[in-house]
Structures are given as C-alpha cells and as structure tokens.
Amino acid sequence: MSPSTLQRRLVALIPDAVQMRLRPQLFGFTAADIPAPIVAPQGRVRLLIAPANFAGQGFEWARAAERITGVGATNLSYRNPGEFAFPTDYEVPTAVFAKSRTWQRRQVRAVERGFTHVIIEAERPIFGRRYDEDVTREVAVLRRAGIRVAMLCHGSDIRLPSRHRTHEPDSPFVEGGYAETDRLEEQATRHRALLDRIGSTVLVSTPDLLLDVPEGVWLPVVVGERWRERPAAPVLERDRPLVVHVPSRAGLKGSDLIEDTMRALDADGVVTYERHEGVIAERMPELYGRADIVLDQFSLGIYGVATCEALSTGRVVVSHVSDQVRDHVRRATGRELPVVESRAADLDRVIRGIVADRERYRSIAADGPDFVREVHDGRRSAEVLATAFLDH
Numbered sequence: 001m002s003p004s005t006l007q008r009r010l011v012a013l014i015p016d017a018v019q020m021r022l023r024p025q026l027f028g029f030t031a032a033d034i035p036a037p038i039v040a041p042q043g044r045v046r047l048l049i050a051p052a053n054f055a056g057q058g059f060e061w062a063r064a065a066e067r068i069t070g071v072g073a074t075n076l077s078y079r080n081p082g083e084f085a086f087p088t089d090y091e092v093p094t095a096v097f098a099k100s101r102t103w104q105r106r107q108v109r110a111v112e113r114g115f116t117h118v119i120i121e122a123e124r125p126i127f128g129r130r131y132d133e134d135v136t137r138e139v140a141v142l143r144r145a146g147i148r149v150a151m152l153c154h155g156s157d158i159r160l161p162s163r164h165r166t167h168e169p170d171s172p173f174v175e176g177g178y179a180e181t182d183r184l185e186e187q188a189t190r191h192r193a194l195l196d197r198i199g200s201t202v203l204v205s206t207p208d209l210l211l212d213v214p215e216g217v218w219l220p221v222v223v224g225e226r227w228r229e230r231p232a233a234p235v236l237e238r239d240r241p242l243v244v245h246v247p248s249r250a251g252l253k254g255s256d257l258i259e260d261t262m263r264a265l266d267a268d269g270v271v272t273y274e275r276h277e278g279v280i281a282e283r284m285p286e287l288y289g290r291a292d293i294v295l296d297q298f299s300l301g302i303y304g305v306a307t308c309e310a311l312s313t314g315r316v317v318v319s320h321v322s323d324q325v326r327d328h329v330r331r332a333t334g335r336e337l338p339v340v341e342s343r344a345a346d347l348d349r350v351i352r353g354i355v356a357d358r359e360r361y362r363s364i365a366a367d368g369p370d371f372v373r374e375v376h377d378g379r380r381s382a383e384v385l386a387t388a389f390l391d392h
Contacts, residue, residue, distance in 0.1 A: 029093055029095045029096050029099070029100070033093055033095075033096055034096050034100050034102060034103050035090075035091075035092055035096070035103070036106075037103070037106040037107050037109070037110035038074065038076060038090045038107060038110050038111065038114070039074075039110070039114065040072070040074065040110070040111075040113075040114025040115050041072025041073060041074050042072045043070055043071050043072030043073075044070040044071075044116075045068075045070055045071045045072070045116050045117060045390050046071075046072050046073075046074075046114060046115045046116050046117070047062070047065050047071060047072070047073040047074070047115065047116070047117045047118070047119065047385075047390065048073075048074055048075070048076060048111060048115045048117070048118045048119070048126075049061055049062050049065075049073065049074070049075040049076070049118075049119045049121065049152075050075065050076035050077070050118070050119075050120065050121065050126040051076055051077055051078055051097070051120075051121060051124055051125070051126045052077065052121035052122045052124055052154065053075055053076075053077035053086055053088050053121070054121070054122070054154050055086065055221070055281075055304075055305040056086030056087055056088075056224065056281070057154075057205065057221055057222065057305065058075035058076075058077060058088070058121060059075045059077075059086060059087045059088050059089060060221070060222035060223075060224055060378065060381075061073075061075070061119075061219065061222060061381060061385070062074060062075040062089060063222070063378060064222055064378035064379075064381040064382045064385065065382060065385050065390070067378060067379065067382040068382050068385065068386050068390060071390060074089045074090060075088055075089045075090070076088070076089070076090045076091075076092070076126070077090075077091055077092075078091070078092045078093065078094045078096075078097040078098075079091060079093070079094060080093070080094045080095075081093060086281060087224075096128075097128045098128045098129055099128070099129065100128070101130070103128070104127050104128050104129070104130035105130070107127055107130075108127055108130060108141065111126075111127075111142070111145075111147070112141075112142070112145040112147070115147055116146075116147060116148065117147065117148045117149075117150070117389065117390060118142055118147055118148070118149050118150075119149075119150045119151075119152050119203070119389070120135060120138075120139070120149065120150070120151050120152065121152045121154060122152070122153065122154045122157040123135060123151065123153070123157055123158070123191040123194050123195070124157075125138055126138060135194060135198070136194065136197055136198060139198050139200070148200075148389070149198070149200050150200055150201040150202070150203055150388075150389045151195055151198060151200055151201070151202045151203070152202075152203045152204070152205065152219065153191075153195075153202065153203070153204045153205065153209050153212075153213055153216065154205050155205065155206065155209065155302075155304070156184055156187075156188075156252075157187065157188070157191055158188050158191050158192065158195075158204075158209060158212050158213060159184070159188060159208075159209060159212055160185065160188040160189065160192070160212050161173035161178075161181045161184050161185045161188070162185055163211065163212065164300075167211075167322075168299070168300070168301050168322070169343075170254055170257060170298060170299050170320070170343060170344055171299060171300075172251060172252050172254065172299045172300070173185075178251045178252060179251070180251075188212065192212070192213075195213065201217070201388055201389050202215060202216040202217070203216060203217050203218075203219040203384070203388065203389070204216040204217070204218055204219065205218075205219060205220075205221055205304065206218075206221070206302050206303065206304050206325070207302075207324070207325045207328040207329060207332075208300070208301060208302040208322060208324065208325050210324075210328065211324065217384060217388040218328065218332060218384070219381055219384050219385065219388075220375055220376050220380050220381050220384070221304060221305045221308060221376060221381075222376055222377065222378045222381055223305075223308045223309055223312050223372050223376045223377065226285060227285055227309050227312045227313070227372075233289055233290065233313075233314075235292050235314060235315060235316065235362055235365050236292050236293075236316065236354070236355075236358040236361060236362055236365075237292075238272075238292060240269060240270070240271055240272045241271050241272070241292035241293055241354070241355060242271070242272045242274065242290065242291045242292050242293070243262065243265075243271045243272065243273045243274070243291065243292065243293040243294075243295060243351070244274050244275075244276070244287060244288065244290075244291035244293070244294050244295070245258070245262070245273075245274070245275045245276070245294075245295040245296075246275075246276045246277070246279055246284065246287060246288075246294075246306070247275075247277060247297070248306065250277065252297070252299060252300060253296070253297035253298065253299060253300070254297055254298035254299030254300075254320075254344055255275070255298075257298050257299065257344035258295065258298055258344050258347050259275070261344070261347045261348050261351075262275075262295075262347070262351075264348070265348065265351055265352075270351065270352060270355055271293070271351060271355065274291075284309060285309075285313065288309065288310050288313045288315055289313045289315075291315055292315065292316060293315065293316045293317075293318060293351070293354060294310040294313075294315045294316070294317050294318070295318050295319065295347075296310065296317060296318070296319035296339075297319055297320065298319065298320045298342070298343060298344040298347070299320070299344075300320075301320055301321060301322035301324075301325065302321065302322070302325060303319065303321050303325060303337065303339060307319060307321075307339060308372055308376045310368070311338060311339070311368030311369070311371060311372050312368065312369055312372040312376075313368070313369075314365050314366060314368055314369050315365055315368065316340060316354060316361050316362075316364060316365045317338070317339045317340065317365075317368065318339070318340045318342050318347070318350060318351070318354075319339050319340075319341075319342070320341065320342060320343050320344070321337060321339050321341060325337070329375075333374070333375050333380070335371055335374065335375065336367075337371070338364050338365075338367035338368050338371050340354070340361070340364060
C-alpha cells in the first residue's frame with residue numbers, strides 16, 4: 001500500500017464533523033449539505049442507475065425500466081451548486097459525493113440493503129472516494145451483497161480516438177485536432193481494461209460504440225415527454241429556411257468544418273443560419289421547434305440524444321451518420337434512420353438540394369417523430385433492459 005493511500009485511509013477514520021472543524025477549507029460543504037441515503041423503490045427487482053445522468057438519460061432509463069412488471073428503478077447523480085441539472089431521482093452535491101465519508105458509508109449500506117441490480121454509468125465510481133474511486137472494488141462489494149451489476153458506456157468514456165480516426169476521415173482525433181485527444185485515448189484504454197476485469201453485461205448508449213465494445217448491447221437513448229408532446233410546426237415554408245446548429249461540444253461535433261459553408265449560404269440568401277452555444281436544456285425544444293433544418297454533427301458519425309430530440313420535433317435533421325450505425329439501426333429496428341446524410345464537404349450541395357426539393361424533405365422530416373416514438377420513447381429500452389440484464 002502506498003503512503004498516500006495509507007494516509008487517505010487513516011484520514012477516513014476521522015468523523016466528517018471533526019474533519020470539518022479541523023480542515024473546513026478542504027470540504028466545500030457543511031453537515032447540513034449531506035443528504036439522507038438513497039431509498040430503494042418498491043419491486044421484486046430494484047434497479048439503481050448511477051452516477052452520470054448525462055443529458056438526463058439515467059433518469060429516462062429508470063422510467064423505461066419501470067415499464068417492466070415487478071421493476072422499480074431510481075437514478076442517482078451528483079452536481080456542483082449552480083450547475084444546470086437534468087431531472088434526477090436522487091441528487092447529491094459533488095463535494096459531498098467525493099469527500100463525505102459519512103454519506104459514502106451510509107450510501108453503501110443503503111444500496112447493499114435496498115437494491116437488487118445496479119447499472120454503473122461511464123465507468124465512474126458510484127460511492128465517491130469510499131473505495132479510492134476504484135470501480136473494480138465497488139463492483140466486488142456489490143456482488144458480495146448479491147447485487148447484479150451492469151456497465152453502461154456513454155461515448156467519450158470508451159470511444160478510442162486511435163481507432164476512430166482510422167475509419168472516419170473527418171474524425172476530430174486526427175493529428176493536431178481535438179485538444180483532449182490524448183486524455184481521451186488514455187481514458188478509453190483504461191476503461192476498456194476495467195470492463196474486461198469486471199466481466200459483466202455491458203450496455204452502450206449509441207450503436208457506434210459497438211466498435212469499441214463488441215460484446216455490448218445497444219440501449220437506445222430515451223426522448224422525454226416534453227419533446228414528444230410538442231405539436232409539430234410547419235417545416236420548409238419560409239422563402240429562406242432557418243437552419244440551426246447547437247453544438248454541445250463544438251470540437252467533437254465538427255462545427256468548425258461547416259461554419260464557412262453555412263455562413264456563405266446565409267450570405268447568398270439560400271438560408272438563414274444560426275449557431276447557438278451554451279443553451280440550457282429547457283430552451284432546446286423551442287430552439288429546434290422554430291427551425292426548418294437542424295444540423296447536428298459532422299465528425300463522429302453517430303446519432304444520439306440531440307439528433308433524437310431534433311427528429312421528435314419534425315425538423316429536417318442533417319448530420320453525418322456512419323454506415324455501421326445506419327446498418328445496425330436497420331437490423332435492430334427494421335427502420336431507416338430518417339437523418340439526411342452529409343459530410344462537411346458535401347453540406348453546400350445537401351442544403352441547396354433540400355431547399356430545391358422541399359416536398360421530398362418534408363416527407364423525410366415527417367418520419368422523424370414516428371421513428372422517435374417507436375425507437376426512443378422508452379419501450380425498446382425497457383425491452384433491452386429486461387432481456388439483457390434484469391431478467392437474468
């Protein structure tokens with residue numbers, strides 16, 4: 001055992017209340033900020049999904065799981081004060097999650113006694129630093145308590161940049177590209193080794209991740225009710241269609257590859273182009289809903305939550321989605337993904353084609369809400385959870 005590890009474990013023996021008085025600057029929270037431990041839902045199967053909740057998907061997958069007879073589900077996430085939060089069943093301040101030994105000890109006991117199944121998101125620890133952030137140790141603790149464990153990969157946590165750039169010409173991970181490439185390479189390599197050590201069921205949120213996790217099972221993302229219940233506005237009726245691009249991470253979505261093209265199309269009077277960044281989730285339905293065309297990403301070759309949300313509003317969605325992803329969706333669902341294909345270099349031609357043949361693309365846009373209702377409303381995700389994990 002290293003000296004630093006020994007030191008952390010000795011410090012862990014000191015109660016939180018004493019440590020807060022001795023070293024208040026190291027905590028960032030008070031005893032009043034420590035929530036009660038999580039309470040398990042009712043059901044023969046009691047599922048916990050934790051701790052990432054990216055784009056609110058942990059919460060949505062929990063609601064999907066509850067469609068299954070006899071299943072109760074709860075999601076957990078942590079966040080910093082003031083950060084925007086997606087809906088979640090149980091939330092804990094990040095500082096408490098990471099540093100409070102009181103919360104961690106109580107949380108372990110509550111999970112061991114209350115849950116039968118746990119899905120660990122993005123290979124992240126679910127008990128803060130209780131086990132030195134070692135997910136392998138956490139899984140061992142859960143299994144000793146008789147709890148079944150599955151791992152869930154979201155994207156950058158497992159997508160290997162060196163593999164991605166071999167099959168995507170516009171990959172953000174090429175030499176001199178995305179600044180975080182080396183870190184993501186190390187992270188994905190480490191997480192792949194973790195999955196191998198744990199040897200449990202692995203779920204992936206998007207089909208492209210099956211290239212990195214061949215043994216994985218696609219768990220479709222879920223589009224929430226607030227998107228699916230919005231009435232569809234007319235599309236492609238303006239003289240100059242409105243094109244909207246709202247990248248969550250522009251460096252990964254290839255935004256810079258398309259910016260000059262879209263500005264030129266706007267200057268030529270073909271379309272009106274808007275790019276928005278830093279938009280909170282509540283504004284997104286309105287932002288997409290008033291557009292004619294939504295641009296998603298042109299570097300990764302995937303489709304995820306943002307694409308599904310845009311499809312649900314009945315917009316023409318333009319994005320680069322790889323043949324591997326489209327083929328997998330076709331085989332798994334029997335449906336074609338209604339996303340207009342375009343690489344960055346083809347975008348001028350594609351946008352002009354949409355403007356010139358509006359009836360054809362209105363028909364494609366009209367397929368979007370039906371596709372989302374069939375594939376991404378939670379029913380198919382519930383089927384995957386039932387057959388791949390919960391029924392075992």
